[in-house]
Amino acid sequence: MKSNVIKARSESQYITMPTTAKRRHPAIRRKLDRTNRISPSNHRTGEENQDMTFGPREQRPDRTTLHIMTAHDDTAQTWRDVADQLTAEQIAQLEGLERDEPQTLLEMARQWAAKNMTTGMPFGDVAPPDGAVRTFDWQLDSTWFRDFEGTARRGGPARVQICGRQQADGSTRRWIAVHTRHLAALDPPSARELAAALSEAADEMERLSGRHNPGSNS
Numbered sequence: 001m002k003s004n005v006i007k008a009r010s011e012s013q014y015i016t017m018p019t020t021a022k023r024r025h026p027a028i029r030r031k032l033d034r035t036n037r038i039s040p041s042n043h044r045t046g047e048e049n050q051d052m053t054f055g056p057r058e059q060r061p062d063r064t065t066l067h068i069m070t071a072h073d074d075t076a077q078t079w080r081d082v083a084d085q086l087t088a089e090q091i092a093q094l095e096g097l098e099r100d101e102p103q104t105l106l107e108m109a110r111q112w113a114a115k116n117m118t119t120g121m122p123f124g125d126v127a128p129p130d131g132a133v134r135t136f137d138w139q140l141d142s143t144w145f146r147d148f149e150g151t152a153r154r155g156g157p158a159r160v161q162i163c164g165r166q167q168a169d170g171s172t173r174r175w176i177a178v179h180t181r182h183l184a185a186l187d188p189p190s191a192r193e194l195a196a197a198l199s200e201a202a203d204e205m206e207r208l209s210g211r212h213n214p215g216s217n218s
Contacts, residue, residue: 155197
């Protein structure tokens, strides 16, 4: 399901609201449109629609949303079950929408609670990974981490990019992702270009791993 990313002005925090829920419940749409600014999603086009990942077989977070994983109690049934993790202004906004879709409000509360958990965490001292051109917000999934993107290069019909994950202690893990729409029936020039791009990315990963903090790996 695609999502719109909504930025609440009062808290300067990003929340994710399912598109179908927003269409289904016009009351939510009207109220949120008055208090929030819709941020355009990052859409991939053309040949960048399919991801082929060379490395750990892990599903990476959707880059079109600010994905925040939280250690919330899965037994929560309504947003009030996580109200003790919200600010007074967030509670007030949810109370104003209480007659609308309960599950939507619960998801909003969980997103806010996860964002609040990062406030005051000692992540400001953790430098971005070497070679990172974009870092994402810290997330919690048993331990704190954040994903990042490194350099990208063209290789025939594909885009070859270094991606990775950084832990709260500064250690990192990198892999190479190949983004393309079609990778079948390559002609010799395209195959050589892709091979060259992969080789260059692998060389860069090895250089970065040599400069990185102890305990990191590529």
